[in-house]
Amino acid sequence: MSEGRFIAFEGGEGAGKSTQTRLLAEALRARKLEVVTTREPGGTPGAEAIRALLLGIEGDGWHPRAEALLFAAARSDHVERLIVPALARGAWVICDRFVDSSRAYQGGGGGLSDGEVMELHRIGSGGLLPDLTVLIEVSPDVAEARLDARDSGAADRIGGRSAAFHAKVAAAFDRFAAADPSRFARIDGNGSAESIHIAVIAALEALA
Numbered sequence: 001m002s003e004g005r006f007i008a009f010e011g012g013e014g015a016g017k018s019t020q021t022r023l024l025a026e027a028l029r030a031r032k033l034e035v036v037t038t039r040e041p042g043g044t045p046g047a048e049a050i051r052a053l054l055l056g057i058e059g060d061g062w063h064p065r066a067e068a069l070l071f072a073a074a075r076s077d078h079v080e081r082l083i084v085p086a087l088a089r090g091a092w093v094i095c096d097r098f099v100d101s102s103r104a105y106q107g108g109g110g111g112l113s114d115g116e117v118m119e120l121h122r123i124g125s126g127g128l129l130p131d132l133t134v135l136i137e138v139s140p141d142v143a144e145a146r147l148d149a150r151d152s153g154a155a156d157r158i159g160g161r162s163a164a165f166h167a168k169v170a171a172a173f174d175r176f177a178a179a180d181p182s183r184f185a186r187i188d189g190n191g192s193a194e195s196i197h198i199a200v201i202a203a204l205e206a207l208a
């Protein structure tokens with residue numbers, strides 16, 4: 001593991017992505033690697049401003065196409081200003097969600113076609129894909145218990161959508177991982193944070 005790599009964590013709400021982002025960053029830093037941790041939507045001032053627009057909106061929320069455009073715009077700023085420069089200097093970038101979230105939420109959940117989401121990604125971010133996308137899969141019960149502990153039931157605009165919406169998101173992630181096994185590592189996220197972290201490291205060793 002000597003060159004910079006781009007790793008994304010994906011999964012539904014309460015999968016434990018942010019904990020795994022932190023644990024992986026600590027493990028790589030212990031190997032003396034430069035690590036940049038970031039998240040989507042967000043990661044740059046412009047993208048964080050778009051995040052506030054996306055997750056804080058009142059009323060009926062954004063139309064799915066407007067929502068997809070805003071995620072793509074936030075991602076574009078994030079890719080151009082933070083991710084690409086970090087990779088260019090040899091850093092490892094670990095991102096909590098990336099374009100597969102748009103494919104799953106705005107595509108699978110929101111009804112855009114996968115081609116449309118990827119076209120926005122091509123225009124905004126040159127179609128950049130992670131070297132490895134770690135999909136953490138948890139049962140709905142485990143996810144719900146973790147979210148209750150984290151948010152005390154106060155989910156954001158997208159996280160708080162119906163169980164049917166989240167089932168479509170999970171099914172979409174499942175399809176993407178099955179279709180592209182060389183880019184995706186699927187990890188059972190129902191266990192302890194430490195056991196999941198060990199599985200993440202094993203998936204990375206296969207990449208290195």
Ligand code: TYD
Pocket residue numbers: 012013014017039040041055071097098099100101102103105106156158159
């Ligand atoms: P966040 O608080 O980061 O949620 P989580 O902790 O579950 O990752 O909020 C991000 C929300 O935005 C989450 O519900 C997933 C959604 N999202 C999309 O719908 N499309 C996207 O492209 C991204 C990156 C996130």
